[in-house]
Amino acid sequence: MKRISIMLFVLCLLFSMNRNLAFAQHLQKAKMTDFKTISSSPIIDKTNQVPKLSSTLDMLYRLYSQNANYRDFSDQVQLQLLDDMVVVTILPLPGQAIDSIDRSKLEYFGAKIQASAKHSMRAAIPISQLEKIATTVAGIGSIQRVIQPISDAIISEGVALMNADEWQAQDYQGAGVKAAVIDGGFYKLTEAKNNGDIPQTYYSHDYSGSGMEASSDGEHGTAVAEAVYDIAPQANYYLYKIDDVTHLENAKDDCIAQGVQVINHSMSWFNLSYYDGTGPVSDIANDAVANGITWVNAAGNRAEEHYRSIFTATAEGYHDFTGSGGKLNALGPEPGSVWLFPAGTLVRGYMNWDGYPVTDQDYDLYLYKWNKSTSQWDQVASSTNRQTGSTEPTESVVYLNREKDARYAFGVYKFSATTNVDFRLIGIYGLSYHTPASSVLDPACAEDVITVAAISMNFYEAGPQEYFSS
Numbered sequence: 453m454k455r456i457s458i459m460l461f462v463l464c465l466l467f468s469m470n471r472n473l474a475f476a477q478h479l480q481k482a483k484m485t486d487f488k489t490i491s492s493s494p495i496i497d498k499t500n501q502v503p504k505l506s507s508t509l510d511m512l513y514r515l516y517s518q519n520a521n522y523r524d525f526s527d528q529v530q531l532q533l534l535d536d537m538v539v540v541t542i543l544p545l546p547g548q549a550i551d552s553i554d555r556s557k558l559e560y561f562g563a564k565i566q567a568s569a570k571h572s573m574r575a576a577i578p579i580s581q582l583e584k585i586a587t588t589v590a591g592i593g594s595i596q597r598v599i600q601p602i603s604d605a606i607i608s609e610g611v612a613l614m615n616a617d618e619w620q621a622q623d624y625q626g627a628g629v630k631a632a633v634i635d636g637g638f639y640k641l642t643e644a645k646n647n648g649d650i651p652q653t654y655y656s657h658d659y660s661g662s663g664m665e666a667s668s669d670g671e672h673g674t675a676v677a678e679a680v681y682d683i684a685p686q687a688n689y690y691l692y693k694i695d696d697v698t699h700l701e702n703a704k705d706d707c708i709a710q711g712v713q714v715i716n717h718s719m720s721w722f723n724l725s726y727y728d729g730t731g732p733v734s735d736i737a738n739d740a741v742a743n744g745i746t747w748v749n750a751a752g753n754r755a756e757e758h759y760r761s762i763f764t765a766t767a768e769g770y771h772d773f774t775g776s777g778g779k780l781n782a783l784g785p786e787p788g789s790v791w792l793f794p795a796g797t798l799v800r801g802y803m804n805w806d807g808y809p810v811t812d813q814d815y816d817l818y819l820y821k822w823n824k825s826t827s828q829w830d831q832v833a834s835s836t837n838r839q840t841g842s843t844e845p846t847e848s849v850v851y852l853n854r855e856k857d858a859r860y861a862f863g864v865y866k867f868s869a870t871t872n873v874d875f876r877l878i879g880i881y882g883l884s885y886h887t888p889a890s891s892v893l894d895p896a897c898a899e900d901v902i903t904v905a906a907i908s909m910n911f912y913e914a915g916p917q918e919y920f921s922s
Contacts, residue, residue, distance in 0.1 A: 546809035569701035604750035626684025635673025758891035
């Protein structure tokens with residue numbers, strides 16, 4: 453009975469839709485052909501950057517030290533501030549546990565540890581102490597903005613199509629199975645319970661601290677729980693709200709302690725591996741499996757958001773996305789088109805390359821916005837981490853759009869490297885030039901995870917999976 457119930461949990465993920473995709477489908481688009489006219493050179497002096505700080509945190513520290521408007525910068529790039537402290541994720545040196553970091557020295561410099569797991573730590577650090585902590589506290593591998601996932605699955609219409617109703621009629625309804633949903637938002641959870649869309653009793657734990665049903669975190673987890681409940685209404689449910697990678701590991705550990713048998717995690721994680729089943733998030737999933745848990749993950753709806761290539765330089769040192777000197781990859785539905793973003797949209801890009809765990813091949817990621825007045829692309833944000841041989845091969849940009857109908861594009865620049873690396877770029881909402889192949893991210897790419905793509909209820913029998921789904 454339990455084995456059949458587990459398979460029902462797996463299949464419920466087949467009918468999924470991405471919240472970002474749904475948003476992108478409602479964006480207006482415009483035709484564009486100029487992806488070469490860039491207003492400024494990306495060449496910068498990294499000499500004084502602190503290698504173990506992400507370039508975004510390094511900039512925050514320098515603005516703070518210069519009494520500049522660091523709060524506006526923090527809002528623009530969406531850092532989490534608590535007064536004059538910034539909330540971060542701290543990772544240990546490759547191959548080490550978080551206990552290898554000198555916590556007493558962290559606390560000596562005023563850091564407040566908010567959560568800790570075996571392989572990561574969440575802490576609030578005084579902005580004024582970022583450089584000292586990064587350069588003097590033993591055991592630190594890197595200090596980054598809070599490492600968070602992006603949601604994947606939402607909608608299920610799968611009971612009748614999968615003949616789950618026939619299994620339920622034979623009393624295979626998940627009785628005796630402990631099933632967990634680990635997710636980022638459970639808004640309207642009580643409403644779902646009152647409507648009979650989830651069970652009347654369940655175990656819940658909020659690691660985020662913002663409240664299990666905070667409206668600002670959305671109802672993605674509630675929707676996932678409803679989808680699973682449709683398939684197995686007699687299972688025992690464990691709902692975990694998380695905000696970062698440290699919370700994910702702690703939730704996994706609690707699942708093991710509670711005897712949970714199935715974990716549903718319909719989220720994607722970025723830049724923690726080259727999406728090859730290694731890295732801290734895949735390790736979390738694999739440890740759950742090693743402890744007898746079936747881990748089910750959405751494949752991720754990144755097919756049109758993912759680009760992969762061997763770096764090919766233009767004369768100016770950018771990657772050539774078009775094969776004819778096109779230095780930019782626009783956020784848009786297809787080559788020659790761009791999305792028109794409304795004010796309040798978060799523009800996000802993630803880049804990494806095949807050089808884990810650490811590299812001295814230094815590449816940078818730049819975000820450009822189209823300037824209608826000058827008819828050129830202006831650089832508005834960047835990620836210029838120093839890859840010195842002791843830091844990860846990663847760059848990421850988060851940028852709050854404040855204008856109506858803004859157009860954005862990413863550029864990849866070789867700062868200092870002796871090889872042309874195999875790299876990936878992920879642009880949320882979709883890249884004009886994209887590579888559907890190998891777009892399964894962490895932890896869906898982990899060997900022992902059961903990974904499921906999205907499929908329309910209208911094409912369930914014959915397929916294929918949705919065009920947007922990895």
